[in-house]
Amino acid sequence: MNSFYNPVLLSKILKSYLFDINRLRNLNDEELKKYQIKRLRKIVKFAYTVPLYHDKYRKEEVHPDDIKSLEDINKLPTVSKNDFKKYYPNGIVSSKIAKNKLIEVSTSGTTGKSLTIYVDIFDIVVGLFGYIRSLNEHGINWRKDRLTIIADFQPHTVESGYIHRGLQPRLSSNLFFKNIQWLNTNDSSEKVIKEINKFKPDFIGGYTGMLGHLALLKEKGYGKNISPRVMASTGGSINKALRDLIEKTFNVPVFESYASTESGPIAFQCKNDGYHVLSDFVYLEYLKKGIPVKSGEAGKLVLTKLYGHGTPIIRYDAINDIVAPLYEKCDCGLAGEQIKKIYGRDDLSFYTTDGKILLPSSFGEIFGRILYELKTNKLKDVRVIQHDINKIEIQAVINEKLRDVGPSVEEIFSVLKQGFREKFGSNIEILTKEVKKIDRKKPRIISKVDRNMIKITGYA
Numbered sequence: 001m002n003s004f005y006n007p008v009l010l011s012k013i014l015k016s017y018l019f020d021i022n023r024l025r026n027l028n029d030e031e032l033k034k035y036q037i038k039r040l041r042k043i044v045k046f047a048y049t050v051p052l053y054h055d056k057y058r059k060e061e062v063h064p065d066d067i068k069s070l071e072d073i074n075k076l077p078t079v080s081k082n083d084f085k086k087y088y089p090n091g092i093v094s095s096k097i098a099k100n101k102l103i104e105v106s107t108s109g110t111t112g113k114s115l116t117i118y119v120d121i122f123d124i125v126v127g128l129f130g131y132i133r134s135l136n137e138h139g140i141n142w143r144k145d146r147l148t149i150i151a152d153f154q155p156h157t158v159e160s161g162y163i164h165r166g167l168q169p170r171l172s173s174n175l176f177f178k179n180i181q182w183l184n185t186n187d188s189s190e191k192v193i194k195e196i197n198k199f200k201p202d203f204i205g206g207y208t209g210m211l212g213h214l215a216l217l218k219e220k221g222y223g224k225n226i227s228p229r230v231m232a233s234t235g236g237s238i239n240k241a242l243r244d245l246i247e248k249t250f251n252v253p254v255f256e257s258y259a260s261t262e263s264g265p266i267a268f269q270c271k272n273d274g275y276h277v278l279s280d281f282v283y284l285e286y287l288k289k290g291i292p293v294k295s296g297e298a299g300k301l302v303l304t305k306l307y308g309h310g311t312p313i314i315r316y317d318a319i320n321d322i323v324a325p326l327y328e329k330c331d332c333g334l335a336g337e338q339i340k341k342i343y344g345r346d347d348l349s350f351y352t353t354d355g356k357i358l359l360p361s362s363f364g365e366i367f368g369r370i371l372y373e374l375k376t377n378k379l380k381d382v383r384v385i386q387h388d389i390n391k392i393e394i395q396a397v398i399n400e401k402l403r404d405v406g407p408s409v410e411e412i413f414s415v416l417k418q419g420f421r422e423k424f425g426s427n428i429e430i431l432t433k434e435v436k437k438i439d440r441k442k443p444r445i446i447s448k449v450d451r452n453m454i455k456i457t458g459y460a
């Protein structure tokens with residue numbers, strides 16, 4: 001298992017590093033497009049050795065040789081979560097790849113509907129390079145600077161798959177990770193800030209909520225030695241007020257990075273706030289009723305991953321993210337397309353009486369207020385349930401240590417209620433309830449409203 005000095009792997013990584021890291025800088029749009037076509041044809045050919053795709057393509061009477069341009073991707077059927085489940089485990093990997101070389105990662109946690117796929121060590125490395133590329137764009141050198149990465153290290157997650165079960169057993173930590181501090185986002189923010197304070201990083205990357213909590217602690221005088229040059233937020237759209245709070249408190253720019261378990265990294269923000277797709281790693285389609293949306297319009301993301309020898313992801317329609325593309329050039333000069341906004345997961349949404357869909361970006365806005373308006377870390381965890389179209393319930397876990405500090409629990413609930421009333425109208429009934437614990441394996445946002453019974457009019 002331990003390939004401390006695995007020369008083949010190391011040289012492959014080095015070669016990929018040289019070519020992959022700066023591709024969006026080195027290629028122009030036309031060259032990038034050619035590269036995408038080449039990659040697409042290769043990955044479709046590879047997918048044809050995977051029973052799931054083989055069967056689907058045979059049924060639709062489409063062959064890898066039919067894919068000659070990017071537009072030809074339309075000839076391929078989309079794949080869903082159910083397809084993966086039906087063929088799991090042996091039918092989602094290539095007959096040409098030894099399965100014991102692959103690493104399992106799952107997507108549970110956010111939606112409750114978990115999905116397991118396979119990645120190989122090289123997928124992981126390329127994924128990591130996508131992240132390193134975004135750091136490079138912000139002047140952070142991953143070999144020289146000190147990096148703190150606060151990830152979700154529950155056993156099943158993509159992060160522990162990539163790091164604990166993927167890279168760490170195979171590569172020498174001294175060679176690759178000596179200046180990286182890995183922290184767990186499931187730990188308390190007090191514990192996390194203590195560790196960061198000892199490490200004194202140049203860069204901190206983490207989930208939006210955790211970064212918000214850290215900013216509040218910093219405001220209160222914790223983490224005196226923490227002064228990074230840049231920070232990155234993942235796992236959900238960050239709203240302006242929360243971003244301002246983090247930027248002001250740490251006195252650094254914050255950029256967003258966007259990834260999924262199924263695909264690895266997807267996009268990141270440059271210094272000019274352009275949200276750049278890693279167009280050499282993924283090919284994105286944004287569809288509304290099956291038709292591509294215009295620049296700036298919200299559509300459902302259909303994703304194709306252009307590399308890897310684990311489970312191929314080709315026209316995968318179950319990321320469920322609603323995303324608006326932006327077909328404009330950014331001054332920073334990176335090749336490829338941009339994203340205007342990520343609204344969040346379509347399957348984690350509420351519905352209003354006038355048929356609007358309330359996406360996670362709106363929830364982030366409401367909960368962010370507790371941090372930047374009330375300035376309290378007291379809200380430890382939360383779940384919101386929409387029981388019916390006129391009734392929602394907010395369940396909250398209060399940090400006992402902070403119960404008697406700062407704004408009261410009632411004030412917190414009142415700010416949350418106000419936020420939801422602004423989105424739903426004043427007639428909505430809102431129940432609030434303190435609970436001891438929230439099961440993190442289940443979704444934080446649950447709607448019991450039957451989507452099929454509502455005439456959907458758009459996004460709120």
Ligand SMILES: [Zn+2]
Pocket residue numbers: 270271272273274275276330331332333334
């Ligand atoms: Zn840019």
